[in-house]
Amino acid sequence: MTGTVIKILIVVAIFGVVLGATYPIQRQAVEDGKATNYDLLLGVQLRSTEARYKAAEKKPENIDELLAAGNAYATALTSSQDFAAAAKIYGSQLPLTWGLVTNAYNEKWANANLRLAGVYRDMDSQGAALTCYESLLKYDKQYLPATDSRIARDLNNMGLMLYMIGLGKAEAPERMAEFKKSRSYLEQALALQEKINLGKSARAAATLWNLFLTCRDLGDQKAAEQYRAQAQAIDKSLNRVCREP
Amino acid sequence: MSETNATVEKWNRFWFEPTSPVAMALFRIFFSIILLENMVVHLLPDFDIYFGKNSLVPIKDMMSLYWGSGSYFDVLALLHSDRYILAAFWLMVVATIFMGLGLFTRFSSWTVFLLLMSFSSHFQLNQNAGDNYLRLATMCLALSNAGDALSFDNLIRATREDWRLTGLGPRLSAPWAQRLLQVQLCIAYAHTWYSKMEGEHWNDGTAVYYAVRYDDLMRFPLPHFFDQLPVYMVLTWGTLAVEFALFTLIWWRPARYWVLAIGVSLHAGIEYCMNLPMFEWAFLLTYVLFIYPADLTRCSNLIKNKIKIKHGEPYKLAFDGNCILCIRTIGIVHRLDIFGRIKPVDFHHDEENELSGLDLGQAEKEIMLQKRDGTWIGGFKAFRFMALRLPLLWPLVPFLYIPVVSFVAELIYKLVAANRKNILGSTCSPGAVACEVST
Numbered sequence: 001m002t003g004t005v006i007k008i009l010i011v012v013a014i015f016g017v018v019l020g021a022t023y024p025i026q027r028q029a030v031e032d033g034k035a036t037n038y039d040l041l042l043g044v045q046l047r048s049t050e051a052r053y054k055a056a057e058k059k060p061e062n063i064d065e066l067l068a069a070g071n072a073y074a075t076a077l078t079s080s081q082d083f084a085a086a087a088k089i090y091g092s093q094l095p096l097t098w099g100l101v102t103n104a105y106n107e108k109w110a111n112a113n114l115r116l117a118g119v120y121r122d123m124d125s126q127g128a129a130l131t132c133y134e135s136l137l138k139y140d141k142q143y144l145p146a147t148d149s150r151i152a153r154d155l156n157n158m159g160l161m162l163y164m165i166g167l168g169k170a171e172a173p174e175r176m177a178e179f180k181k182s183r184s185y186l187e188q189a190l191a192l193q194e195k196i197n198l199g200k201s202a203r204a205a206a207t208l209w210n211l212f213l214t215c216r217d218l219g220d221q222k223a224a225e226q227y228r229a230q231a232q233a234i235d236k237s238l239n240r241v242c243r244e245p
Numbered sequence: 246m247s248e249t250n251a252t253v254e255k256w257n258r259f260w261f262e263p264t265s266p267v268a269m270a271l272f273r274i275f276f277s278i279i280l281l282e283n284m285v286v287h288l289l290p291d292f293d294i295y296f297g298k299n300s301l302v303p304i305k306d307m308m309s310l311y312w313g314s315g316s317y318f319d320v321l322a323l324l325h326s327d328r329y330i331l332a333a334f335w336l337m338v339v340a341t342i343f344m345g346l347g348l349f350t351r352f353s354s355w356t357v358f359l360l361l362m363s364f365s366s367h368f369q370l371n372q373n374a375g376d377n378y379l380r381l382a383t384m385c386l387a388l389s390n391a392g393d394a395l396s397f398d399n400l401i402r403a404t405r406e407d408w409r410l411t412g413l414g415p416r417l418s419a420p421w422a423q424r425l426l427q428v429q430l431c432i433a434y435a436h437t438w439y440s441k442m443e444g445e446h447w448n449d450g451t452a453v454y455y456a457v458r459y460d461d462l463m464r465f466p467l468p469h470f471f472d473q474l475p476v477y478m479v480l481t482w483g484t485l486a487v488e489f490a491l492f493t494l495i496w497w498r499p500a501r502y503w504v505l506a507i508g509v510s511l512h513a514g515i516e517y518c519m520n521l522p523m524f525e526w527a528f529l530l531t532y533v534l535f536i537y538p539a540d541l542t543r544c545s546n547l548i549k550n551k552i553k554i555k556h557g558e559p560y561k562l563a564f565d566g567n568c569i570l571c572i573r574t575i576g577i578v579h580r581l582d583i584f585g586r587i588k589p590v591d592f593h594h595d596e597e598n599e600l601s602g603l604d605l606g607q608a609e610k611e612i613m614l615q616k617r618d619g620t621w622i623g624g625f626k627a628f629r630f631m632a633l634r635l636p637l638l639w640p641l642v643p644f645l646y647i648p649v650v651s652f653v654a655e656l657i658y659k660l661v662a663a664n665r666k667n668i669l670g671s672t673c674s675p676g677a678v679a680c681e682v683s684t
Contacts, residue, residue: 007351014359015318022322026308033309 042080049073067093067108083123090116105143110136126165133157152192156207159186163214179218186211205234260424263417265538270394272533273386277345279523279530280379284338287522292334295368297327304367311369319366320359333360347396354387375524381429382527389422403576407569413579423534430531431492438488447485450478457518464520487511495535505532549585559588560634563600563613566591571612586634611662625655
């Protein structure tokens with residue numbers, strides 16, 4: 001009987017020692033987990049940006065704060081994959097900003113339009129994204145100098161969207177037609193970047209990589225390889241890695 | 246006796262009436278093999294992915310994401326190096342081997358259980374119902390007297406026991422740990438049966454059609470001529486009937502072996518169609534615990550008789566019944582002789598004159614064994630002859646035939662035999678080397 005009691009006590013002691021010694025480590029891990037948990041942090045960010053946005057909505061006369069709060073909230077919504085809600089906020093910024101500037105470049109409207117296009121792209125609404133990028137390109141061409149880097153950005157975005165639209169086409173002729181349009185926009189973007197001495201920039205590398213994909217899928221392997229070599233050379237000069245798609 | 250008292254007595258008999266540990270010992274041996282297979286084949290190749298510093302889910306994340314505020318036994322969480330965790334794994338493997346051999350069974354089975362728990366807590370994402378069952382079964386083994394039979398522990402005990410007082414059979418003990426495992430198995434079947442009864446496909450008779458097509462687990466497809474709706478209906482509803490019987494009729498003695506037989510066919514069918522590592526085997530193995538001890542003995546005797554018919558009568562082993570060392574040696578030989586190939590005869594009490602031609606003078610000094618041609622061999626040579634005929638001693642046989650080893654062993658045998666009274670601390674009969682029985 002004594003032997004059995006001793007054996008039971010030994011087992012209880014082993015459990016006690018291990019659970020007791022593990023507990024502080026476990027508690028610390030749980031605390032650390034809470035402090036660094038992406039979902040929890042995102043939840044906090046969502047709640048705080050939502051509160052700020054709702055407060056800003058009550059004071060529409062402070063347009064800058066309303067836009068900043070809306071951008072912060074939409075960014076948090078995008079991070080939590082709620083693209084539709086984010087698109088709604090950016091969409092609401094378009095009429096809000098349209099009348100702020102007349103007969104001159106309206107940067108706030110352009111930025112809202114660009115962000116809306118980005119969200120449409122992320123939620124796979126490629127047609128809507130293309131419309132936004134197209135209207136932005138038209139607007140920028142109307143109000144900005146022909147050598148402005150933002151036009152090169154818009155051309156690159158148009159090229160990328162058309163390439164993505166082309167990828168979704170089942171029939172080869174339709175696909176190739178989109179790729180050709182994409183190549184045209186991308187080559188225009190690259191030409192403009194080179195013209196304004198941005199030919200060795202990170203943006204140029206992005207355009208070159210897009211061109212590599214488009215030319216590759218068009219079957220122009222020679223051009224694709226050339227664009228890839230140029231893109232890699234820029235990435236290397238900028239010490240960037242893993243840019244290759 | 247009142248009805249309540251009768252129920253209490255039945256209850257007590259079920260859990261505590263001393264029973265042979267042989268079934269549990271058989272379970273221990275084969276269960277250890279399943280555990281080893283699980284450790285070496287399934288865990289070891291992906292050890293770093295599960296348990297290393299850079300595992301898929303490191304322990305700190307495991308604690309924060311999966312442990313939460315729960316209490317989990319994990320001795321590995323206290324080790325701060327991959328090397329120690331790997332050492333703990335190999336310790337678990339060695340302890341499992343010891344458990345299978347029945348060496349320090351209680352300690353080794355507790356070690357296996359605590360480390361199994363630790364490894365399962367350390368990485369909870371690679372655990373399935375089979376792993377849970379392995380842990381539960383190991384716990385029951387640790388609580389049981391599974392080391393009292395078919396084990397090194399039993400052999401070691403034989404070196405201290407006088408079988409004339411304790412008997413040659415394994416020590417009987419309360420089978421409550423074995424009963425826990427039996428009840429656990431029935432709970433598992435009851436649970437799976439109940440869950441299936443709630444499922445639409447189990448009720449409309451098509452569940453097996455989907456189960457045997459589950460790509461992740463598929464092993465062999467059903468033969469095409471079975472691929473018919475009526476067959477699937479029979480298999481689906483048959484599974485429900487078998488699982489129901491496995492937690493109800495299994496307790497009714499006349500039906501038990503029939504239920505076990507259809508249970509075996511159910512698991513064999515699952516094993517054919519689905520690749521569920523060790524799960525089926527762990528369940529099937531638990532069926533051994535449902536075999537009544539008397540039937541196990543009958544089965545063992547049947548095998549011994551078959552071997553006797555094929556290989557002849559057992560070899561006679563003459564021993565000195567007045568010598569405690571010889572008596573203990575016979576206890577060990579009996580435990581090793583699982584097929585009944587040796588028949589010990591005390592030459593002091595040879596009423597049936599079985600030991601014709603035995604040199605009593607030599608028999609006083611060493612054990613003697615009679616060969617088929619009637620000649621007697623003694624000491625080390627007798628042991629070597631026996632070793633060839635006792636399967637449990639076969640691992641030793643190659644060493645016994647190495648000339649130097651046999652020469653040294655012969656010397657040691659003679660030395661021990663000559664000094665056995667000093668070794669055992671008992672007195673000897675006047676004029677004889679053999680010692681009196683020490684009780």
